[in-house]
Amino acid sequence: MKIAVIGTGYVGLVTGVALAEIGHTVTCIDVDPKKVEALNQGVPTIYEPGLGEMMLRNQKQNRLFFTDQHKLGLADAAVVYLAVGTPQNTDGSANLSYVERAAVEVAEQIDHPVVVVIKSTVPVGTNLRIKRLMMRRIRPGVFIRIASNPEFLREGSAIHDTFHGDRMIIGTEDEATASLLAEINEPFGIPIVKTDLFSSEMIKYASNAFLATKISFINEIANLCEKLGANVEEVAKGMGMDHRIGSAFLRAGIGYGGSCFPKDTNALVQLAGNHHHTFNLLKSVIEVNNQQHRLLIDKILERFGSINGKKVAVLGLAFKPNTDDLRESPALVMIPQLAALGADVIGYDPIAADRGTKWISAPARYTNHVAEALDGADFAVIITDWPDIKRMDPETYVRLMDQPIVFDGRNCYSIAAAREANLEYYSIGRPNVVPEVSK
Numbered sequence: 001m002k003i004a005v006i007g008t009g010y011v012g013l014v015t016g017v018a019l020a021e022i023g024h025t026v027t028c029i030d031v032d033p034k035k036v037e038a039l040n041q042g043v044p045t046i047y048e049p050g051l052g053e054m055m056l057r058n059q060k061q062n063r064l065f066f067t068d069q070h071k072l073g074l075a076d077a078a079v080v081y082l083a084v085g086t087p088q089n090t091d092g093s094a095n096l097s098y099v100e101r102a103a104v105e106v107a108e109q110i111d112h113p114v115v116v117v118i119k120s121t122v123p124v125g126t127n128l129r130i131k132r133l134m135m136r137r138i139r140p141g142v143f144i145r146i147a148s149n150p151e152f153l154r155e156g157s158a159i160h161d162t163f164h165g166d167r168m169i170i171g172t173e174d175e176a177t178a179s180l181l182a183e184i185n186e187p188f189g190i191p192i193v194k195t196d197l198f199s200s201e202m203i204k205y206a207s208n209a210f211l212a213t214k215i216s217f218i219n220e221i222a223n224l225c226e227k228l229g230a231n232v233e234e235v236a237k238g239m240g241m242d243h244r245i246g247s248a249f250l251r252a253g254i255g256y257g258g259s260c261f262p263k264d265t266n267a268l269v270q271l272a273g274n275h276h277h278t279f280n281l282l283k284s285v286i287e288v289n290n291q292q293h294r295l296l297i298d299k300i301l302e303r304f305g306s307i308n309g310k311k312v313a314v315l316g317l318a319f320k321p322n323t324d325d326l327r328e329s330p331a332l333v334m335i336p337q338l339a340a341l342g343a344d345v346i347g348y349d350p351i352a353a354d355r356g357t358k359w360i361s362a363p364a365r366y367t368n369h370v371a372e373a374l375d376g377a378d379f380a381v382i383i384t385d386w387p388d389i390k391r392m393d394p395e396t397y398v399r400l401m402d403q404p405i406v407f408d409g410r411n412c413y414s415i416a417a418a419r420e421a422n423l424e425y426y427s428i429g430r431p432n433v434v435p436e437v438s439k
Ligand SMILES: NC(=O)c1ccc[n+]([C@@H]2O[C@H](COP(=O)([O-])OP(=O)(O)OC[C@H]3O[C@@H](n4cnc5c(N)ncnc54)[C@H](O)[C@@H]3O)[C@@H](O)[C@H]2O)c1
Pocket: 006, 007, 008, 009, 010, 011, 012, 029, 030, 031, 032, 035, 083, 084, 085, 086, 098, 101, 102, 105, 119, 120, 121, 122, 151, 152, 153, 154, 155, 259, 260
């Protein structure tokens, strides 16, 4: 099948590469000529384990192409995926201008029937609205069908998720379109759920909102555990063994970030509000998450009083491990706050260090060497549970820092290991470790 994918961001690039991998001929189109140039040279524009090799293989086998010319990319495509961004408007609602622009571009260029598949996360009703928008612009005699096929990949494990997802959702207006999409995606071997357009759009928002709810719920339990002397990891383990609850997404921490949960929860609250429904539960989930981002600062101030002039190592800038994505990362909140309190901040990230200066508007230095960040530091703050940080022996902090005091937003080490290393250690929802000498 000849397929065009519009947008080579996270979702567009992974979708394009994966569809080529299962045998389709795919042309990915992006308005950014620099991205297209890099991709044409075989250089992936996002950091995603396993993506680069798969991309190159399919380019070499002439199944995967990149262009910034819509006309060229759409020329003989039977199916066109829209995978452009749907960022947040200032009021929290989803900004659909990129989807609309891409849809208009397709409508004006195509001269043959196509199925338009919306991969972007869009509010309920958008697919239908986009179809109508396109119908007003297509040439006489050209026919389009629309499908909603929301994406569920996680950054950092996008390739794995694409080939081993729990389900694929296909929302359509007619069985023929649903069957065509099922046939295209059949080689992925993932269970396919066929449904209507509106339900498909809602499944995406409801799924992200539910996962965010699990995280905020366990974070609230963690905050209570701290007050009551329980250990949230023990609690999450005990809860998660009940299969009705499940153990996934019960890791307490500094709060969720990333390009999806924050914006999609806000968009669902807005969407509900537009229909005179106050989504109280989700509003609280968002509020708890915002509070959670500030929690470590409170702990730091409680410990030190003032951090003016203190050297702090911030470990991890990305919103989660295995990605260089800083969108809505707790680091964006934490580093400016630390700097505003007078701390001398040095940020470490194994992959995203060079993005620090560009993304974070606060006086701070950045490095991709963890030892350089820790050297002579008065305290450290862990934002991202990168494998190399988790693997680090807690004794390393004692060896490198001026004062071995760690505020861990991701519960990277066991309480026993911190105690054994004589580390002063504050984590989330677990007992503090304060060695005798520090008391
Ligand atoms: N990032 C994720 O992990 C993820 C996962 C699931 C769903 N989603 C959803 O998928 C959508 C895309 O997310 P993303 O993170 O890949 O976005 P992104 O912002 O990283 O990338 C969007 C790309 O589209 C390009 N673009 C914009 N308008 C265009 C046009 N008219 N023609 C061609 N190219 C155009 C941009 O240049 C950019 O490269 C969003 O709706 C998002 O919510 C994202």
